[in-house]
Amino acid sequence: MLIITFSGLDGCGKSTHVSRTAKYLQCKGQKVLPLRTVSLSVTGLILILREGLQKVGISLFKQPTTIAPSGAEIRTYSKGHTFSEDQGKFIVIFKRWLAYPVDALLLRISFLYFKFNGYDALICDRYTYDKLVNLPDVNCRLSRFVLWLAPTPVISFFIDVDPEQARSRREEHDMTYYELKYASYSELVDLAWGLESLKPTTIDDTQRAIEERVESTVVSLR
Secondary structure (H helix, E strand, O other), X not given: OEEEEEEXXXXXXXHHHHHHHHXXXXXXXXXXXXXXXXXXXXHHHHHHHHHHHHHOOOOOOOOOOOOOHHHOOEOOOHHHOOHHHHHHOHHHHHHHHHHHHHHXXXXXXXXXXXXXXXXXXXXXXXXXXXXXXXXXXXXXXXXXXXHXXXXXXXXXXXXXXXXXXXXXXXXXXXXXXXXXXXXXXXXXXXXXXXXXXXXXXXXXXXXXXXXHHHHHHHHHHO
């Protein structure tokens, strides 16, 4: 089964290229599933549970403080911390040590289910890499363990949009947030753990480059 993932900063164009790549493969007769992987995670399951309970008038969990109402900029996290301070909090790191391996296993089980149901390709909007950039140090034992647990994609694109451009499209966070995450993505690319940088130009030209990369990979797998 062909697994293609798209990672990058908020506002880099992941969703656009996920949709276009899925249509490209569908036109070639492939059974394709575009997938937002957050739905296959601890966070996603909690959100589904919260929404279900709210429908029957039960409020079980507080809304995360990192969600901005009406597109307002997120300047601080829990208890007034910045993004970098929140990264280093013991309780945050501890929760990620628990949640990220579970998320990786959920992906593996889900992907086996999709393969069993006859899908030829999964096109993922975000992947494990997008979790690792939330860690204070991406080159750590947790990162390597989580990547070992998670299914290995055939192609993993990092849509390499610079922080200024990404923030101009999505202004929920301050510039430091985008700069820190961009540095972490760049480090993941340099570590050669499967994430490859794709410098976008126009949407059409970028999509053409994606399709050429996908086509060459599919041919080599035959």
